[in-house]
Amino acid sequence: MKRPLRAIAAAGLLAAGSIVAVVLGAGNASADTQICDQYGSTTIGGRYVVQNNRWGTSAQQCINVTSTGFSITRQDGTGNTSGAPVSYPSIFLGCHYTNCSPGTNLPVQVKNISSAPGSISYNYISGATYDAAYDIWLDPSAKRDGVNQMEIMIWLNRQGPIQPIGSTVGNATLAGRSWQVWRGSNGSNNVISYVASSAIPSMSFDVMEFINDTRSRGGITNDWYLTSIQAGFEPWQGGVGLAVNSFSQSVNTGGGTTPPTTAPPTTAPPTTAPPTTAPPSGGGCSVKYTPNAWTDGFTADVQITNTGSGTINGWTLAYTLPSGQQITSSWNATVTQSGSAVTAKNLAYNGTLAPGGSTSFGYQGTLKGSYSSPTTFTLNGVTCARS
Structure with a gap:
């Protein structure tokens, strides 16, 4: 599956007779707020951004934002299940295409993160095709705009004939659960996906478990920057009633550089790499x-x-x-x-x-x-x- 870049861009007002309220750009939600603008967003709790982010279709989509999350109230788009979803309505902490959550300390280098505790509670529905994804974005630079080079997707649920980008590369046990690991690229950034074997309606965990596993697979280094953490849905078909009931995410710094797993050498390492050696002939x-x-x-x-x-x-x-x-x-x-x-x-x-x-x-x-x-x-x- 190939998936185009999720983009935050300027968009015009999409009028609809049944729309009660439309939020343009960014604002602050103190009561339930309905967003139908293609890239409309608002803030909740003085801490998080909720975005409609209907990037993959011209058909209408609306979300109702509460004080703790959001729900999809209208979703008219239809995506090819062998291709990309139609949108990614989500709530996030950090910076996404210059839209930064209030008071965020992101971007921050991975080596300076001591923990990143998060929790999520979803409402799922039947009869639609979608995934429920916790998205983690990282880049070699402290980006607040544009696409990041690494996307970590945690699929807590998927319904219908859809699959992550790339192919399976193994399994992992993280946050006390087993995950199938996929790896690939959508043409704009690399993606590592952790797919649950069955639907997980709620979870509390440390995001660093997944970041550290991605690092161990060579996807990033400790010098990379965590830029945002997002939770929401990628619908292909349907989606009315899907909801993030609650979302909590923090990124704690001050841990310093990750300590080495072995003691440092007592003598200086050689200045040149060991010589390249060929495998023995005859089935080496x-x-x-x-x-x-x-x-x-x-x-x-x-x-x-x-x-x-x-x-x-x-x-x-x-x-x-x-x-x-x-x-x-x-x-x-x-x-x-x-x-x-x-x-x-x-x-x-x-x-x-x-x-x-x-x-x-x-x-x-x-x-x-x-x-x-x-x-x-x-x-x-x-x-x-x-x-």
């Missing part, structure tokens, strides 16, 4: 290539395993993509493409593979014609077996 490596393709795009997860008896220090995987495939973004490796030839090189944290050890990287690309996978891979010049 294997590659598992797992694609997920759709009409005009694809993602691929590539797992490299050292099947030899010696340690590999630094790796370069080379192969040829079939005609019509062009890589647009990647993660966990430096991936370059020249014509059909692809070269993937390790990053600083995943270059050493002990005997029996594995590492994975992935990418997203565009597709013209029918899909097929590459067939031959070489690691540091040695041909690898397929697994």
Whole structure:
């Protein structure tokens, strides 16, 4: 699935005879407020912003904002379930396209966050196609405007034939629950999604659990900035009655840099990296290539395993993509493409593979014609077996 960028932009008034009140731009809600403007927003509790954010359709959508959350009261748009949703009505803390919540301390670097306790309570409905998502946005710079490079989506519920961006890359146990992990890119930013196996109507947790897991997967570093935390719905079809009953989110700073998990060395590290070593000949490596393709795009997860008896220090995987495939973004490796030839090189944290050890990287690309996978891979010049 590919999903266009959620944007906050200037929009004209959309008139409707049944609309009681329309909020334009940003204001402050002291009583129930109805927002029907495409990108209308208001603040509640002197702390959070609630936004209509109907970015994917020209059809009408309205939300009723209360003192603790909001509900969808009208949703006329219809999205293709193999494509993007029609909107993302939500409540947020932080800065989103220059719209910052009152008194926010965001953006703030991840390494300076000690905890980020949050809680959410949803009202779900049947007969509609949607996801209920807790969205976390991060970027290498302290952005208050424009798209961020990393979006973490926590799917607490999904109804209908929809799926996150990209493909599954594993599982995780976070906030005392099990999640299926997806990874990909929508063409504007990378996305890691954590999908619950069944609907979760309410949850209290520390957002840092998901940020730290994303960091451990190479998606961000401690120097990146957390810019906003949002909770709401992505409807494809229907949605009247969906509600955020309550939302609470804080970002506590002062924790300092995350301490290392091992003691620092007592001697200075070498000034040069260890030499790159090729795997032993005769079955020294294997590659598992797992694609997920759709009409005009694809993602691929590539797992490299050292099947030899010696340690590999630094790796370069080379192969040829079939005609019509062009890589647009990647993660966990430096991936370059020249014509059909692809070269993937390790990053600083995943270059050493002990005997029996594995590492994975992935990418997203565009597709013209029918899909097929590459067939031959070489690691540091040695041909690898397929697994």
